[in-house]
Amino acid sequence: MKPAVAPSALKVQAALGPRFTVLEFDASTRTADEAAAAIGCTVAEIAKSLVFRSASGRSVLVVASGVNRVDEKKAAAVIGEKIGRADADFVREATGFAIGGVPPIGHATAPVVLIDERLMAFDTIWAAAGTPNAVFRLTPAELVELTKGTVAAVAR
Numbered sequence: 280m281k282p283a284v285a286p287s288a289l290k291v292q293a294a295l296g297p298r299f300t301v302l303e304f305d306a307s308t309r310t311a312d313e314a315a316a317a318i319g320c321t322v323a324e325i326a327k328s329l330v331f332r333s334a335s336g337r338s339v340l341v342v343a344s345g346v347n348r349v350d351e352k353k354a355a356a357v358i359g360e361k362i363g364r365a366d367a368d369f370v371r372e373a374t375g376f377a378i379g380g381v382p383p384i385g386h387a388t389a390p391v392v393l394i395d396e397r398l399m400a401f402d403t404i405w406a407a408a409g410t411p412n413a414v415f416r417l418t419p420a421e422l423v424e425l426t427k428g429t430v431a432a433v434a435r
Contacts, residue, residue, distance in 0.1 A: 280304050280317075287409035290375075291382045295425075301408040301415045309379035309411035311345025318405055318414065322346050326398055326406040326422060328381040330370045330390070331362040338365065338373035338390035342383050342406070342422065344397050347434035354433040358391050379411040384425045392428030394419075399430060 283292050283301035292301040308314035311325040318325075325345030331354065333339050339362050341349050355362050367378050373390060374381050383392065383406050398404060399419045406422065408415045423430060 283408065283413055285410045285413060287376060287380060288413035289409075291384070291409040291413070291415070294382075294384055295415065299415045299417060299421075301413055303410070303413045305412070307412055308407070308414050314405060314407075314414060315345060317412075320405060324401055324404050326383065326404040328383050328407055330365045330373060330378075330381060332365040332369055333358065333391070334361045338369070339393065340374070340381070340383065340390045340426075340428075341393045341395070341433055342398065342426070342428065343395040343434050344401075344404075347395060347397060349395070349433055350435045353431070354393055357393055357429065357431045357433060376407075376409055377411075380407050380409050380413065382407050382409055382415075383422060383428075392426040393433050394422060394426065394428040394430045395434045396430050396432050397434055398422065 322345040
């Protein structure tokens with residue numbers, strides 16, 4: 280683990296400011312399981328970022344615990360329209376990042392952000408930070424503050 284040096288991770292660090300520290304690992308943090316193994320935390324403490332596309336074409340970022348699956352019907356009910364998984368091109372266009380490194384902040388087109396309520400139970404969580412091996416640590420309250428997201432029951 281070391282401070283961020285990759286351009287995408289530094290972009291996230293700049294957006295976060297000095298209050299947070301983006302860390303890069305030699306091992307992959309692309310999936311929740313890989314991130315937890317690299318960091319040394321539980322998979323549940325990983326805040327995975329999933330990008331969906333709404334029926335009207337808006338990007339919808341759902342942040343959920345690494346152990347939970349997102350229930351698309353629940354998320355759709357919260358925003359009032361159907362959603363579906365976004366492809367890699369849409370994710371990059373909407374967020375400025377590739378799948379596996381999408382941070383919950385600093386998006387090119389301010390998406391709708393939903394945060395699964397189960398994340399609120401943790402003291403600290405870890406989120407992606409721009410590359411498939413970069414993360415940063417924060418509290419659930421800080422996640423809500425940074426994203427201006429809506430906390431809702433969107434996991435299965």
